[in-house]
Amino acid sequence: MDLTALLLRVAARRPHVLVVAVPGATGVRLALEAALARRGWPVAPGPADADVLAVAGMPGPELAAVVDAVWEQVPAPRARIGAAAPGDVDERLDAAAALLADAGHQRTQVVSGNASHGAHIHSRPEHGDHTEHGDHAEHGDHAEHGDHAEHGDHAEHGNHGEHGADAAPDHAGHGGGHGGHHHGHGGMVAGLPMAELGPDRDGLTLDRLHVPLGPVLPDWPAGLVVRLTLQGDVIQEASAEVLDARHTEPYEWPSVAARELDGLARFLGVAGWPSAAGQARRLRDAALAGDRVEAEVGALLRRVRRSRTLRWLIKGIPAGPTDVAALLAARLAAIEAALPAAPRAVGSAGLGDLLVGAELAAARLIVATLDPDTDRAEAGTEAGHG
């Protein structure tokens, strides 16, 4: 009996899917999210937990490079799909599930994945054992021998001037980055530079860590990358950009209420309220399908407004002239009135400045509540320094 094949088949019925949203291809993302909800497939928070890497839309060159880098980080068994149009989604997901259940494919795929992967490796000491790869799909526990998921390789690209003109977008990774994103001059460890030192807000000299947020991060605006300089989890410097900003055709929402509900769902996801976020997402899909959702939307708005805990958590987080709680209130009012949109920052202009001085968790809430429209972003980078 082939136990691995059996386990693969069992697992393939409920794979975790990492969704990469492409700016402008919002319609595909919506179709993908709706399909996942219908199938009961969980959304993966990052590449480590993903079985399927699903790209919603046709990425431009910068985002495509990021997708390649993220794909390197997805552990086997894995499948990669791309949907160009909303209608493709179901077919591609079925194909991914079939691929995941195919033990023969998963075994060979790991080997070839590693071979092609070799091209990306520059000088990683731990990597190098290419001979033992064959059995990894069979014995997941042996996988530590320099398997392709032993990524971090792209982290090395980060050494060469992240802010420089030649900054390769692939080191944006899945928004976490591995320790390799430091800009250090204090020596190298395992081919990665050490963190550098700098004065913090209390006048102490602390490690500064360079961490890119996005573009592949749960409930994050499509294509947005915010490059942070962190001390602890306080943001010292931040600059925002949208990948492939010039390649984008803005998505025209068929319903204003659906657009606002989508923003609300992502905000609630970032705030860590999955049940309310799921409710908002269901109503968004219903609104897009043309159902009447007024009564249920009213119930959701009451639920969010009544939550004293949520208000306590987001009150007083500054977001420009106002705070996150006020922005959320404006958004809720916009949904209620089905009025044209709460005031929103177009693109990522000035976003970096707003994040300086915030803690990481607060920064996520600020971005989620501003919900910049990355479809209409101008190319370019704005830097904020604290």
Place this chain on the structure above:
Amino acid sequence: MGEMPVVPDPVALPWWSALLLPVLLGLATWATLVGDAALAGGRAALAAPGREAARLLVGQRRRTVAGDGVLGRIGGAVLPIAALLAAAVLPLGERPVADLSVGVVWFNAMEVMAWAAVWMVGWGSNSALGLVGGYRFVAQGLAYELPHMFAIITAALGAESLRLTTIVEAQQDMWFVVIMPVAFVVYLMSAAAMAFWGPFDAPVGPDVAGGAAAELSGVDRLVFTGGRWLLLVVAAAMAVPLFLGGGAGPFLPAWAWVAVKTAAVLALLLWLRHRFPTVRMDRYVEFAWVVLIPLTIAQALAVALVVLGGA
């Protein structure tokens, strides 16, 4: 903990019960997972935990560059081990596997190991988001642990003993939840917090792409999340001897009452996550220290006066 009683202890269960304990806890955890999947509205909730386990068993383990794999894996393994050791003093019915005279302190010590475990997993991955998750849990520990210790010590105070079987006996007339409601509520919150569950899941939150667990895959993720669920079940089960009269109840045998009460506490914890958004520690720590600690101290004082008056 089968080898625990060097001097045979008449109150503890026989040694082989130690082998049964992981099985029992595993079953309880499985049932909890099914319940959680059903509550989340997922289809095929019965099969979901099995599919998830199969997925992680067959999944490839990964390593981040320059990560400390040994540290991370020890951290992951500490979680289920700490949960199992904590469960050793848990009366399964009338008797625990090991009826330690310092049962409450033992439970507390084992549960605190989770601090180290999560931090080690986060640090070991050499990933910024993993590290953020790891130190979020340390901050969370600082916030929930002191009120938590006052809460469990209040139950010990009410029974004038740190031995869990004695604490259960002391509740024959009245469950402690009646005379120490504040301690019970604080205990429930800290039970969720110690398993970084429900509104206290910031250390593994989606805003940092899974936080401490961001780089885990395959068996490593299975051990980490399994340990987390075990910890949640054990923390919920411990509320039963501390506040809910242990196995006391009509008609059913003691073990069945323990199971029923544990399931009720777990249901409450599952609902908590449904009801509240993630509580960030930069806000919660102030509430914990300014409100909860004085409240729990006042509760302990009130119970102490009752105990002294009754003596």
